[in-house]
Amino acid sequence: MQRTRIVPILYIAPAIILMALFVYYPLVRNIVNGFYEWNPFTLDRSFVSVDHYVRLFKDPVFYTVLKNNLLYAIISVILQVGLGLVIAAILEDKIFRKFSTAFRTTYFLPVLISMTVIGILFSFIYNPEVGLLNSFLKTIGLEEWTRGWLGDPNTSIYSVIAVSQWQSIGYCVMLYVLAVQKIPSDLYEAATIDGAGKIRAFFSITVPQVKEMTFVLLIYTVTGSFLVFSEVYVLTQGGPSNSSQVFSTYLYQKAFIDNEPGYASSIANVILGITLIFYFVQNKFLKTGEE
Amino acid sequence: MKRWVNIAIAIVFVMSLLIGCTSKDSSSEASKDGKTTITFFYRWPNEPYKSYFKSVIEEYEKENKNIKIEEVTALNDDYKQKANVILGSKNPPDVFFSWAGEYGQKFIRDGVALDLTKYYEDDTEWSSQLIESQVEFFKQNDKVYGVPLFTDSKVFVYNKEVFDKLGLKAPTTWSEFITVLDTIKKSGTTPLLLGNKAPWAAAHYVTALNQRMVPKAVLDKDHSYNQAAFTDPGYVQALEKLNELRPYMNENPNASAHDETRNLFLGGKAAVIFMETLELTFLKDASFKWDSFKVPTIEGAKGDQEGLIGAPEGFMVHSKSKHPDEAVKFLKFMMNKANGERLIKETGLASVVKGAVNSNSATEAEVKAMDMIIDSGNMAIWTDSALDTRIFKPYGDGVQALLGGTMTPEEVMKAVQDAAKQVKK
Numbered sequence A: 001m002q003r004t005r006i007v008p009i010l011y012i013a014p015a016i017i018l019m020a021l022f023v024y025y026p027l028v029r030n031i032v033n034g035f036y037e038w039n040p041f042t043l044d045r046s047f048v049s050v051d052h053y054v055r056l057f058k059d060p061v062f063y064t065v066l067k068n069n070l071l072y073a074i075i076s077v078i079l080q081v082g083l084g085l086v087i088a089a090i091l092e093d094k095i096f097r098k099f100s101t102a103f104r105t106t107y108f109l110p111v112l113i114s115m116t117v118i119g120i121l122f123s124f125i126y127n128p129e130v131g132l133l134n135s136f137l138k139t140i141g142l143e144e145w146t147r148g149w150l151g152d153p154n155t156s157i158y159s160v161i162a163v164s165q166w167q168s169i170g171y172c173v174m175l176y177v178l179a180v181q182k183i184p185s186d187l188y189e190a191a192t193i194d195g196a197g198k199i200r201a202f203f204s205i206t207v208p209q210v211k212e213m214t215f216v217l218l219i220y221t222v223t224g225s226f227l228v229f230s231e232v233y234v235l236t237q238g239g240p241s242n243s244s245q246v247f248s249t250y251l252y253q254k255a256f257i258d259n260e261p262g263y264a265s266s267i268a269n270v271i272l273g274i275t276l277i278f279y280f281v282q283n284k285f286l287k288t289g290e291e
Numbered sequence B: 001m002k003r004w005v006n007i008a009i010a011i012v013f014v015m016s017l018l019i020g021c022t023s024k025d026s027s028s029e030a031s032k033d034g035k036t037t038i039t040f041f042y043r044w045p046n047e048p049y050k051s052y053f054k055s056v057i058e059e060y061e062k063e064n065k066n067i068k069i070e071e072v073t074a075l076n077d078d079y080k081q082k083a084n085v086i087l088g089s090k091n092p093p094d095v096f097f098s099w100a101g102e103y104g105q106k107f108i109r110d111g112v113a114l115d116l117t118k119y120y121e122d123d124t125e126w127s128s129q130l131i132e133s134q135v136e137f138f139k140q141n142d143k144v145y146g147v148p149l150f151t152d153s154k155v156f157v158y159n160k161e162v163f164d165k166l167g168l169k170a171p172t173t174w175s176e177f178i179t180v181l182d183t184i185k186k187s188g189t190t191p192l193l194l195g196n197k198a199p200w201a202a203a204h205y206v207t208a209l210n211q212r213m214v215p216k217a218v219l220d221k222d223h224s225y226n227q228a229a230f231t232d233p234g235y236v237q238a239l240e241k242l243n244e245l246r247p248y249m250n251e252n253p254n255a256s257a258h259d260e261t262r263n264l265f266l267g268g269k270a271a272v273i274f275m276e277t278l279e280l281t282f283l284k285d286a287s288f289k290w291d292s293f294k295v296p297t298i299e300g301a302k303g304d305q306e307g308l309i310g311a312p313e314g315f316m317v318h319s320k321s322k323h324p325d326e327a328v329k330f331l332k333f334m335m336n337k338a339n340g341e342r343l344i345k346e347t348g349l350a351s352v353v354k355g356a357v358n359s360n361s362a363t364e365a366e367v368k369a370m371d372m373i374i375d376s377g378n379m380a381i382w383t384d385s386a387l388d389t390r391i392f393k394p395y396g397d398g399v400q401a402l403l404g405g406t407m408t409p410e411e412v413m414k415a416v417q418d419a420a421k422q423v424k425k
Helices: A002-033 A053-060 A060-091 A096-110 A116-125 A132-139 A156-182 A184-195 A198-209 A211-227 A230-235 A247-257 A261-286 B001-019 B049-063 B076-088 B101-108 B117-122 B130-140 B160-165 B174-186 B201-215 B216-222 B233-248 B258-266 B279-286 B326-336 B335-348 B364-375 B388-404 B409-425
Strands: B037-043 B067-073 B095-099 B149-158 B189-192 B270-275 B292-293 B309-319
Touching: A002 A247, A002 A261, A002 B001, A002 B067, A060 A096, A060 A198, A060 A211, A060 A247, A060 B160, A096 A198, A096 B335, A116 A132, A116 A156, A156 A198, A156 A211, A156 A230, A156 B149, A156 B279, A184 A198, A184 B095, A198 A211, A198 B335, A211 A247, A211 A261, A211 B233, A230 A247, A247 A261, B001 B309, B037 B326, B049 B067, B049 B279, B049 B326, B049 B335, B067 B076, B067 B326, B095 B326, B130 B149, B149 B160, B149 B279, B149 B326, B149 B335, B174 B233, B189 B233, B201 B216, B201 B233, B201 B309, B201 B388, B258 B270, B258 B279, B258 B388, B270 B279, B279 B364, B292 B364, B309 B364, B335 B364, B388 B409
Parallel strands: B037 B067, B037 B095, B189 B270
Antiparallel strands: B095 B309, B149 B270, B149 B292, B149 B309
């Protein structure tokens, strides 16, 4: 009997050891590190208690970062989850069925391009002197709208968020298309007989029927927004003057450029706390994972 | 039987994972073939620098059959990140790259860099051929901790055709400079280019203006570790001078990267750009005539009016290196005259070996820049590498905000003073 119990444990052992070694152990170490201060070369660690957290909550950049991440999450939810569903519904409409494959490919293509490539591509588009966007605005007579999109503290974060939306909306559309295809067509037929228009059918049939997918995408976009790094790093590096800084780039800045690993650890712990809160809230109220 | 096979496979899996995680001993012990391995960590995985270093290493290995040089490279910012990790590890590289200024001083303070004074004194034939003023940057308390490889300064480069057309001459004073910029602006050409997406670009303006506006003794004190205060009114005045240049710059300096603006200048889209001397090599592609002038003197200012800005970059030997003698020998080889000549010729980096930058190995402009550096008594090191990053961060960000019009010079300096206080504590 005993032998049969050992074998399954051995099979899951690699996964558990890997998780413990590369996820849980660093996690615990990082929580401890948040209470220390040291320098990467000397490794003389001194215990500073909650000093890092006190400093963090007084740090004005912390609030910029929090605001930027929240903006990222809100805009991503509206555009990727909200607009994504609308696009998916339109693509699956009878009129558009013919072209929907071509459109789906078009929307999905950016998902497959590496973020670094997209970043370089968009820094050309946003370039104030020779960029596509400013030239376009000038051509259509909106010269007063031109600006240094990534270099203006008022627009930098929005410019970065816009790139993200452009890239990720195709992913949501793709998943929604799958969900919409699963809706039995007799529901729509019945609704048509009852005299419901397309908009009514969208809100009364499509939206409730893809509920499960919506929950999954909500978690995906919200957690994604809090962990976003490459978009910001490639396009602005958090600048100008921290106006487009997000949690992970600020953490990177503190850990690897400013040589303050202790402070960076405390930032990482705050990110962990925030994403955990999101996880628990969503878990409690949305009750996902039934399907 | 089958069960035992399963168990065995599972054990093998787990063991292989664990073995994969144990650290490999890659220290610079003599390897199997009896060769001494020296690890060389530097910041040029890109061309044309990479092939230069590769060929120097190859030649050295050919001359010294019992030594093997192992390279580790990472580019600029990645270098800083990688350095933080591997210089503090158990098996650090023997020779590593360092910028001058606080970046290198930190290695000296923390005991990472080996004291090389002995080697300098023992082989004066070699050490005397290095430009002394550049070796100074790697000293602390009269001891030398590094070997400079090349030096770099910054000058204003101008499009001679634009200047000639408008009948302008290179300015030497601030008021002349403003008049020149004004004339160019009225003619419809962008007078001055700045690409400040990464804040070091404007920080170089700040370095130059601080040198002109702030007395040298004060500046030196503010640039030394744990002494920074930044309370001199000259700092605010320097930023006000930068603000005077703002109307003549391209519209969104914070939105362009420095190399983008350099390309605009090369495309003849502007009249003046502030450029590092190591970038002069890019101007070989220019389709127009160009020349350079020093940062103008500022009438009535309290700082040094003749000084240059800039610093060398070079190498250090790790204090934990097991083969310091071999490591230094390799550096000496790299710093001989032939290799210095090749350095400027192949990469445009101005070697600090005396006479290496000459009419055979370099362009006229590069020789002129080198003479200027040798003649200059005072070279103020870049603000971004002179300061603790925790002080430079608000400084650089503040100047970005200043150029964006959201902060005043007083507000920027207040933020810098606060950061300086916090670091001191």
